[in-house]
Amino acid sequence: MISRTDDAVTTRVEQVDPASLPEGDVTVAVDHSSLNYKDALAITRGAPVVRRFPMVPGIDLAGRVIESEDPLYRAGDRVLATGWGLGETHWGGLSRMARLSGRWLLPQPAGLSSRQVMGIGxxxxxxxxxxxxxxxxxxxxxxxxxxxxxxxxxxxxxxxxxxxxxxxxxxxxxxxxxxxxxxxxxxxxxxxxxxxxxxxxxxxxxxxxxxxxxxxxxxxxxxxxxxxxxxxxxxxxxxxxxxxxxxxxxxxxxxxxxxxxVDSVMCPRPRRMAAWARLARDIDHTLLESMLHDAPLADAITIAPRILAGHVRGRTVISMA
Missing domain, CATH: 3.40.50.720 (NAD(P)-binding Rossmann-like Domain)
Incomplete structure (x- = not known):
């Protein structure tokens, strides 16, 4: 959770009541997220990436639908989300649970696990x-x-x-x-x-x-x-x-x-679907694995400044387990 007072921005891992999740028509149990350069900026500096406080960072998430009012999704569906203001204006993926708009979600591509999807992210x-x-x-x-x-x-x-x-x-x-x-x-x-x-x-x-x-x-x-x-x-x-x-x-x-x-945040759904279909087809699973580093949620805060300093290569996948 990133919070701002008059003179400082603080980031910490904390427990919150699920009732405090933001508005949305789909609730997701998040399995994995990832740390991107934008996430590292948000965690270490807050603004300008974070536009609303308090904020749960994380522009990516993958997991399982718990509840849905969106007709495209049912409980148990495997989904992913990237962009759309997650971690900027709407609570993001560095959390064990997320509530968001169903129009931001995509089905997880066949042949890719939640961890691999977030490795790509x-x-x-x-x-x-x-x-x-x-x-x-x-x-x-x-x-x-x-x-x-x-x-x-x-x-x-x-x-x-x-x-x-x-x-x-x-x-x-x-x-x-x-x-x-x-x-x-x-x-x-x-x-x-x-x-x-x-x-x-x-x-x-x-x-x-x-x-x-x-x-x-x-x-x-x-x-x-x-x-x-x-x-x-x-x-x-x-x-x-x-x-x-x-x-x-x-x-x-x-x-x-x-x-x-090239903008990935507000990219329209049809192009997103086309890109993820290409990724599922063209990605080399062995090479993808060589790029990945796994870390628990609690380590995200300490990894973020290392990403900004150029001390982390490849992709950092955050596990919620």
Whole structure:
């Protein structure tokens, strides 16, 4: 529970009466949740991620329906939810029980457990939305290499794994040399340091990649756009470096580059269903397992600052057992 007083934000694990759960037409017994970068920001800093206090964080959840007034779901159904303001404006998934709108829920894909679904979570879902955007821009494995930033994090790692599974040549960007073996195992064929995307001041860079997935924004995204081949696409889904994008129009009007924004929070249900169907089909269960770290609910508070400091790779799955 994240609470705010006049001079401080506090986060602690506490017991609450189920009657205090927020309004919703479906009640879920949560089996697993996960810790994303946004969750770590909420737990350690509160605002601006948390917009209403007190707040139960957690933008992801998976579990079993207990009660439902929504005709799509019945008691016992296995469901998942990501985004839709969970952990921001509506109590989220870092809890043993959640009450929420049925329209935010999806059936758990066949062949994936609750733990695996949360291992994928918003990170894998966002990565798949990015890949779908690249494909819609015309990208195929024959187009050339694809660059992925934030490789040590959840979205970046998932994107590398999924792209490699689909036959793409992947360039991973990381500032942590100790992750090279891990990234190679996920499927990266080339690993470059963050400095490879440092700004040069030139409106166009040497062409290096057919497409890209960026989670950091700022100068990194600007240099990436300036380095994409004619007709290529960049999918942007994060701002870990900066919200500011210091680039010219040159990549767009001289190389026909497309910059596609990707949002996983308010993504419409049909596209969510399509992305999760792809994830269930394309995910490599062995590689997914290599990305996962399991932790109990009580450890979420101490893990959060380590995620922000870049000391956690892959995905952290929170068990409610």
């Amino acid at each position: 918003t990170a894998g879902f966002t990565a798949m939305l990015c890949i779908m955007s690249l494909e819609e821009g015309g990208l195929t494995p024959a187009s050339g290499p694809v660059i992925v930033t934030g490789s040590g994090g959840g979205v970046g790692g998932m994107a590398i794994m999924l792209l490699a599974q689909l036959g793409y040549q992947v360039t991973a960007v990381t500032g942590r040399p100790q992750l090279h073996a891990y990234l190679t195992r996920l499927g990266a064929s080339e690993i470059v340091p963050r400095e490879a995307l440092a700004p040069t001041g030139r409106p166009l860079e040497k062409i290096r990649w057919a497409g890209g997935i960026d989670v950091v924004g700022g100068d990194t995204l600007a240099t990436m756009c300036a380095s994409i081949q004619y007709g290529g696409t960049v999918a942007a889904c994060g701002l870990a470096e900066s919200m500011v994008l210091p680039l010219t129009v040159a990549p767009f009007i001289l190389r026909n580059v497309r910059l596609q924004g």
